[in-house]
Amino acid sequence: MEEFFQSGKGLAALDEHQVRRYTSWSRWVTLAMLAHAFLAVVRVDEHTRPAPDALIPLTCNEIQRLFITLVVRPVHDTAHRLGWSNWRRCHQA
Template structure:
């Protein structure tokens, strides 16, 4: 049994672990962390790529939907990774997130608006605000710890 405690809320998460041979605690923690990353990826796919928007009635239609949703999510993740590797974010902005890339892609490519120059400026203002919020959150966490 592996128990994880959330530092901020004190909530406990339990993991039932089994191995036919003895395993060090670090390996169990690594596996539990991998499970969390998989769950985060699925939650992200639901929100960004509409993975949960299909009414499953038959396998072929579900398979087609997932086949479209997963590459869309992979596209967003690849663009984000490329953006982070290529250039650092300008001063006062957080790096582009998958959500922000999705908004920009939909606005500029899928549903072009008359004033396309407005959207990148709006994105910069939003990311600057998010950077300030993130810094304030980290300061608050540091003072509580």
């Protein structure tokens, strides 16, 4: 249980809210838990498919990094970001 809580704090920013009212806290926790569930479901889906040669399967951290760089703050083109992810996963194997 402690591992899941640590993962939620690191990946979904569960610990970055200042509680002032119950309503804002419950909204923040709900959103953080939804984000963590999204990462977990995508990770499980990724692990059911065979990984390409010389690559490890996507981790929750890598899924979060790809989501932020491709959807939230696209700085470079998609091919550049996906190539960087493949390079990282290849060298972690």
